[in-house]
Amino acid sequence: MTVNSPNSEQPEQHRAPTERDKDAIEDAGAYGFPAGLWEAIGRRRPPLLPTSKTWRSPLRGPWLTSVFGAVLLVALPIVTLTGLLDYIAYGPQFGQAIPADVGWLRLPFFDWPTRPSWLFQLTQGLHVGLGLIIIPVVLAKLWSVMPRLFIWPPARSIAQILERLSLILLIGGIVFEIATGVLNIQYDYIFGFSFYTAHYYGAWVFIAGFLVHVALKLPRMVRHLRSRSLLGVLRTSRADTRPESLGPDGLVAEDPAPATISRRGALALVGCGSLLVAILTAGQTIGGITRHAALLVPRGRGAERGPNGFPINRTATAAGIDAAATGSAWRLTLTGGSSTRTLDRLALADMSQHTARLPIACVEGWSTTQTWTGVRLRDLAALAGISAPSSALVSSLERGGPFGAATLQGNQVLHPDSLLALKVNGQDISLDHGYPARIIVPALPGVHNTKWVRSIEFRS
Numbered sequence: 001m002t003v004n005s006p007n008s009e010q011p012e013q014h015r016a017p018t019e020r021d022k023d024a025i026e027d028a029g030a031y032g033f034p035a036g037l038w039e040a041i042g043r044r045r046p047p048l049l050p051t052s053k054t055w056r057s058p059l060r061g062p063w064l065t066s067v068f069g070a071v072l073l074v075a076l077p078i079v080t081l082t083g084l085l086d087y088i089a090y091g092p093q094f095g096q097a098i099p100a101d102v103g104w105l106r107l108p109f110f111d112w113p114t115r116p117s118w119l120f121q122l123t124q125g126l127h128v129g130l131g132l133i134i135i136p137v138v139l140a141k142l143w144s145v146m147p148r149l150f151i152w153p154p155a156r157s158i159a160q161i162l163e164r165l166s167l168i169l170l171i172g173g174i175v176f177e178i179a180t181g182v183l184n185i186q187y188d189y190i191f192g193f194s195f196y197t198a199h200y201y202g203a204w205v206f207i208a209g210f211l212v213h214v215a216l217k218l219p220r221m222v223r224h225l226r227s228r229s230l231l232g233v234l235r236t237s238r239a240d241t242r243p244e245s246l247g248p249d250g251l252v253a254e255d256p257a258p259a260t261i262s263r264r265g266a267l268a269l270v271g272c273g274s275l276l277v278a279i280l281t282a283g284q285t286i287g288g289i290t291r292h293a294a295l296l297v298p299r300g301r302g303a304e305r306g307p308n309g310f311p312i313n314r315t316a317t318a319a320g321i322d323a324a325a326t327g328s329a330w331r332l333t334l335t336g337g338s339s340t341r342t343l344d345r346l347a348l349a350d351m352s353q354h355t356a357r358l359p360i361a362c363v364e365g366w367s368t369t370q371t372w373t374g375v376r377l378r379d380l381a382a383l384a385g386i387s388a389p390s391s392a393l394v395s396s397l398e399r400g401g402p403f404g405a406a407t408l409q410g411n412q413v414l415h416p417d418s419l420l421a422l423k424v425n426g427q428d429i430s431l432d433h434g435y436p437a438r439i440i441v442p443a444l445p446g447v448h449n450t451k452w453v454r455s456i457e458f459r460s
C-alpha cells in the first residue's frame with residue numbers, strides 16, 4: 001500500500017510494510033526465534049501505549065527527521081571530540097584528569113600544546129557552547145521520531161532488537177550528557193556522584209549508540225534528504241503544507257491533522273531556539289559587551305565588579321585561605337634540584353619580570369583574557385637547578401581538594417609566557433585572584449592555574 005501526499009514532488013520509494021514484517025519474521029526464524037513469537041507479542045499491545053493514530057502532526061516524516069539528523073551529524077562529533085580533547089588537556093598522564101583510571105577506555109595521551117594560547121578556550125568553548133546550542137535540535141529530533149519510540153511490538157527481529165538497544169544508548173546517553181553538562185555549568189552539583197566521572201562514561205555510552213545509529217541510518221538519511229528540496233520547503237506556506245508520503249518508518253501520521261505551522265516555520269522555530277541559546281551563552285567565551293547577554297552562565301556575569309575586574313572562580317574566603325599566610329610571612333619554596341630555594345615576594349619582584357596576555361578558560365563554561373606580569377616559570381626552574389624539567393608539581397596554600405595542587409607538563413613550564421604572576425593589568429593580583437602569586441600558562445585548563453602558590457617541585 002503506497003499513499004502519496006498530493007504535493008510531494010518526488011514520491012519516495014519504499015517497500016510495503018507487510019513485506020517488511022515478513023522479512024523480519026523470517027529473520028527471527030533464521031536466528032532461531034520461533035516466528036510465531038513476534039506475532040504473539042504483537043497481539044499483546046499494552047492498552048495505554050500510544051498507537052500509530054495518536055501522532056497527528058502532518059510535519060513528521062523522514063525528511064524532517066533527516067534534516068535534524070544532518071545538523072546533529074555535523075555538530076555532535078564536534079561536541080564529542082572537543083570534550084575528549086578537554087579530558088586530555090587535564091593531563092591524564094599525571095592522573096589529574098577525572099576519572100583518573102578509565103581502564104580500557106583510556107585515550108591516547110599526548111602533551112597538551114601551549115600554542116595557540118587560546119587553544120583550551122576554543123575546545124572548551126566549542127564543547128560547552130555547541131553542546132548548549134544543539135539542545136533545541138536534539139529536542140526537535142526526539143519529537144520527530146516520537147512515534148517510533150512507541151511502536152509495537154518493540155522489535156520484530158534480532159537486528160531490530162540490536163537497533164533499539166543502540167537507541168537506548170544514544171537517547172539515554174545524550175539526555176544524560178546534556179543534563180549533567182547543564183547542571184555543571186550552573187554549579188549545581190545535585191547528583192551524588194562526580195560530574196566528571198559520570199560525564200566521561202556517559203560520553204562513551206553515547207558514542208557507542210551514535211556510531212551504531214549513524215552506520216544504520218546514514219544511507220536512509222541521505223536518501224530522505226534528497227526526497228524534497230530544502231528550497232521548496234522554505235517556499236511552502238502553512239496552507240500548502242502536506243504530510244510526507246507514508247512509509248515503513250512509521251514516522252508519517254496515518255491520520256494527519258491540518259498543519260498548524262509550516263515546515264519552514266518549524267525549522268525557523270528550532271533555529272531561533274538555538275540562536276537564542278547561542279546569544280545567552282557565547283558571551284561567556286567571547287567576553288566584552290556580549291558578556292552581559294550570557295545569562296546562562298552565572299560565573300561569567302557581573303565579573304567587572306570583582307577585584308581586578310574579571311570573574312573569580314572561588315574567593316579566598318571560600319577556599320579557606322588564611323590572610324596572615326599570604327602576608328609578609330609568605331615564602332615560595334622551589335624544590336627538585338640539589339638544594340631547596342626559598343623566596344619572599346620582594347625577591348620574586350626583583351627577578352626579571354615578563355608580561356603576557358593570556359586567557360583563563362574554565363571548563364565550566366567561561367573565559368577571560370587578561371594581561372599578566374610575573375616571573376617566568378622556566379627562570380624559577382633554572383633557579384631551582386633543573387633547567388629542562390619534564391614536569392612540575394605546583395602546590396597551593398589551599399591544601400587538599402581538587403585545587404590544592406596541579407602538575408604541569410615540561411612544555412608548559414618552559415613556554416616563555418608561562419608565569420608565576422604577581423600582577424594583573426598592572427596591579428598586584430587581588431587576594432581572590434591568588435595573591436601573593438599564581439600560575440598562568442598558555443592554553444592550560446583554568447583549573448590548573450593554581451592560585452595562592454606555596455611551592456613548586458620541578459622534576460626531570
Ligand SMILES: Nc1nc2c(c(=O)[nH]1)N[C@H]1C(S)=C(S)[C@@H](COP(=O)(O)O)O[C@H]1N2
Binds near residue numbers: 310311404446
Ligand atoms: N588554589 C586554587 N586555585 C585555583 C582555583 C581554586 O579554587 N583554588 N580555581 C581554579 C579554577 S577552576 C579556575 S577556572 C581559575 C579561575 O581563576 P580566577 O578565580 O582568578 O578567575 O583558578 C583556578 N585556580
Ligand SMILES: [Mo]
Binds near residue numbers: 313363364447
Ligand atoms: Mo575552573
